[in-house]
Every structure is written in C-alpha cells, then in structure tokens.
Amino acid sequence: MTIEAASNLPVATTRAARPLVHPRWVRITHWVNALAIFMMIGSGWQIYDASPLFRFLYFPSQIALGEWLAGALLWHFAAMWLFVINLIVYVTLGIATGHFRQKLLPIRPHDVWADITLALRGKLSHDDLTVYNAVQRLLYFGVIIAAVVIVLSGLSIWKPVQLKYLTAFFGGYDIARYVHFFAMASIVAFLAIHITLALLVPKSLRAMIVGR
Amino acid sequence: MARTRKTPPGVDPKLLIKDAAKLLPEPSRRIFLRGAVSLGALSMLTGCDIVDGPTSENVLRVISRFNDKVQALLFSETTLAPEYPESAITRPFPFNAYYSIDEAPDIDGDNYKLEIGGLVDNKKSWTLPELNQLPEVSQITRHVCVEGWSAIGSWQGVRLSDFLKMIGADLTAKYVWFQCAEGYSNTIDMPTALHPQTQLTLKFDNKTLPTAYGFPIKIRIPTKLGFKNPKYVTAMWVQNNDAGGYWENQGYNWFSGQ
Numbered sequence: 001m002t003i004e005a006a007s008n009l010p011v012a013t014t015r016a017a018r019p020l021v022h023p024r025w026v027r028i029t030h031w032v033n034a035l036a037i038f039m040m041i042g043s044g045w046q047i048y049d050a051s052p053l054f055r056f057l058y059f060p061s062q063i064a065l066g067e068w069l070a071g072a073l074l075w076h077f078a079a080m081w082l083f084v085i086n087l088i089v090y091v092t093l094g095i096a097t098g099h100f101r102q103k104l105l106p107i108r109p110h111d112v113w114a115d116i117t118l119a120l121r122g123k124l125s126h127d128d129l130t131v132y133n134a135v136q137r138l139l140y141f142g143v144i145i146a147a148v149v150i151v152l153s154g155l156s157i158w159k160p161v162q163l164k165y166l167t168a169f170f171g172g173y174d175i176a177r178y179v180h181f182f183a184m185a186s187i188v189a190f191l192a193i194h195i196t197l198a199l200l201v202p203k204s205l206r207a208m209i210v211g212r
Numbered sequence: 213m214a215r216t217r218k219t220p221p222g223v224d225p226k227l228l229i230k231d232a233a234k235l236l237p238e239p240s241r242r243i244f245l246r247g248a249v250s251l252g253a254l255s256m257l258t259g260c261d262i263v264d265g266p267t268s269e270n271v272l273r274v275i276s277r278f279n280d281k282v283q284a285l286l287f288s289e290t291t292l293a294p295e296y297p298e299s300a301i302t303r304p305f306p307f308n309a310y311y312s313i314d315e316a317p318d319i320d321g322d323n324y325k326l327e328i329g330g331l332v333d334n335k336k337s338w339t340l341p342e343l344n345q346l347p348e349v350s351q352i353t354r355h356v357c358v359e360g361w362s363a364i365g366s367w368q369g370v371r372l373s374d375f376l377k378m379i380g381a382d383l384t385a386k387y388v389w390f391q392c393a394e395g396y397s398n399t400i401d402m403p404t405a406l407h408p409q410t411q412l413t414l415k416f417d418n419k420t421l422p423t424a425y426g427f428p429i430k431i432r433i434p435t436k437l438g439f440k441n442p443k444y445v446t447a448m449w450v451q452n453n454d455a456g457g458y459w460e461n462q463g464y465n466w467f468s469g470q
Contacts, residue, residue: 051360069359070463074272077279077465160356161293161435161470162286168294173354173362 021129021207026099029090030208036086037187039065039079044184046072053181080154087147094144107137126201143190150183273463280467284401287469293409293434296352301417302363305355307424308438310458316423317393317444324428330389330449333380340428343414346370346378350418351409353434355441356470358459365425367432369413373406381450389455390431393444398457400433400440401467409434437468 022030042065049059050069066072094100111134118124124133132140156167156176170176198205206212307313325337349371356362376383388405390398404410411432414421421427426443433441439459449455460466 047360051357070459071272073358073465074269074276074463078272078275081275157360159286159470160354162288162291164291164294173356177360 036083043075327447331382368415391447
C-alpha cells in the first residue's frame, strides 16, 4: 500500500492503527496517583501551617485540605495508603516489565540539553508519543525518585522511634521535615510543568486516558 | 466515631459537663471537614463533592482506627527512643497547651494526692513525698508535637511499669487512663504504659517539675506524640474500656505513636 493510499483510509481505521502509547496498568496507576497526590499535597499544606518551616510561607485553608490540623492529618494518613500502595505497584511493574528501562533510559546530559534547546525554540517534536524525549525522561525519572524520597522521609517523621535508623539516615527528625518539604516542592514544580505541557499537547492527555 | 465512651469512674458528671462546655472547640473546627474543597481539581476529578459532609469524616475516622492497629503492630516494647546529651536540651523548653501559661493549673503540692483506681490491687492514693521516695529513672529524649515541631527535654521520675507492678495493676488490662487537673485526659494502650521509657515524671532537668511542665506529675512517653503526654495528672485508672482523650475525641489519631 502506498503512503497516498494509506492517507485515504477511513479515519476509524487510522485511529485503530495508532500505536499503544500507555499500557492499561500505566494509565490506571497514573490516575490513582493523580488523585492520591492531590490529597497528600493538599492535606500536607494544612499540616505544614501548624508549624511552618519558613516564615514567608503559609498555605491558605482555601487551597488546602482538612480545614484544621486534625482534619488534615486524617486525610494525610488515609491518602498515604492509596499513594504508597499505588507507588509500590507502579514501581514493581515498571521494573518487572522493563517499562522503566525501555522508556526512561538512557538519560544523557547532552540529549537533555539538546532537547531543552529545541523545546525553547518550539521545535521539539511530539509526533511519536511512544518515545519520550530526553527532558521527559529526566523529569519522569526525577519525579519517581522524589516520590520514593517523600515516602521515606514521611515515614521517618511519622515513626522517629520505631524507624529511628531511617530517621537518622535523613539527619534526624528536624532535618527529615525539611527533606519531606523539599520533596513536596519538587513534585509541585514537576506538576506545574507536567500539567501545562499536557494541556499544550492535548493528544498526550488523550493517550493517558484511552491509551492511544 | 464507633468507640463508646463511658464516664470514667471517680469523675463527677456535672464537673465533666462544665469542663466539656469550656473545652469545646470553635464551631468552625467541629465541622472540620466541611467546606474543605481543596484544590478544586479534586472535586472536578471525581465529579462529586467527596470532601464534604459526615460520610467522608466517618470514612476517615475508620481509617484512623485502622491506623491505630497498624501502629500498635509497629510498636516494639524493646525499641527505645533515642537519648541525647545534656548539651542537646532545648532551652527554654517550650510550654505548650490549649491555654496560656497563666491559666495552667496551680496545684498545692502539700495537699496533692495521686488517685489510683480501676483494675489495681492497692488503690491507696499517693502523696508527693511518697512518690519521691521511689527509685528514680532519668531520660533526655525528644518531645515531638503533633504540629510538627520538636524539643529535647530532660525528665526524671518513676518508671511507670515499675509503679504499675508495685501497686498490683492488672497488666493484662487494655488501657491506662489519666485524668488531669484542668480537665484534660488521655487513654494509652498497656504495651506503651509498660515501655521501659514510659515515666511517671516528677522532675524536669533534675528540679521539681515547674508548673509550666505539669507540676506535680506529668506522664512522659517518648514513644508517643506530645499531646499523649498528660500534665497535671491527678488520677490514674487501669481499665479495659477506652475512655478517649481531650484531643483524640476531636479527631486526632488515638494511638499517635512515634
């Protein structure tokens, strides 16, 4: 079949022929994670306000979750199960299926720089959604690391006696709080970029919903 | 919450009501989940207002009870809270309560008696001189507040497990309940009460406990958050029913272990 003939095929056929961008387990864990992370961040902001780490930073209740400290803690320690179990499923499948290796590696500094330059000039291609560019690989890899760090630092704040060696690994209770905060800040920064770009390239959003 | 609360023995219901009226949280707090439509995206994502109303509050409280069980499993009677050198003590150690320091109970030590009750063989009350004659243990540990801040303090007193054994407490009972002079109260689990660092505290930094830190008695529990360390303790009951606590009844996690 010639290229010309292919372009004349009915639209429905073309759609079916679209390559699978995201397998079902990636899409499910992605949206479960989206729900969990919003609950964790929203309640975390309200908890932060009870004893702020920085004088200049305070989260208004209107953009936080839980209304007061007790409510926010209930949300945080309920949503943590969803977040952690989902993260374990995602990372296990990501490693076991070779998904991470295929999609996220290798990450070469040279490629990252080249793709940032292209992106800033508006010339970064999104034609093939099945292949992540170097900037995507770096950001997705980074946010998975941030997720792992936020869970471990969170555990060390929650259980500084029973898990005292983990807390000590983070430099003690008080420093673990800062680690937890900055892991949150990195995830929020990631989300700002991630959501903006998903809205700029709507077909990437569609791919995360229907897979293609 | 599903937990039933009985009036603890030895408590005048009239006084309790008076205290409760005084201690009720602000109306906005009592419905702490309502209107918490955070991150508008959440309600948009789900298409319904799941963060509103008593249903979500009930679900959250059920999960909080589940978390109590998880924490009880994580708790080890042999895992000790880290201890620190004297140089690490936070000075001044913060006063912290739901009232100002001027309103802290001013207890007459000469007439003070610690009331003992519940599943205990010897229910004799204890005066301060009697308590001060018991073998003293000491700890410099980190007090972690549920709000997030922490401070290192130095506490001396009687190991609570020794005291419970001495008065013939039923160590198979599920809870130990503490009543405080200002109306505050706490219930803790027996494994925590028997932890080697759980202390019936009479001194701070080797000096008689000042009013700010709970004179005449504080229960120091380095394996629990600060609010589970009651001050101005006037009565201790060993029992099988969970009598709740001041903050726990308002939605804070019951176990609140560290």
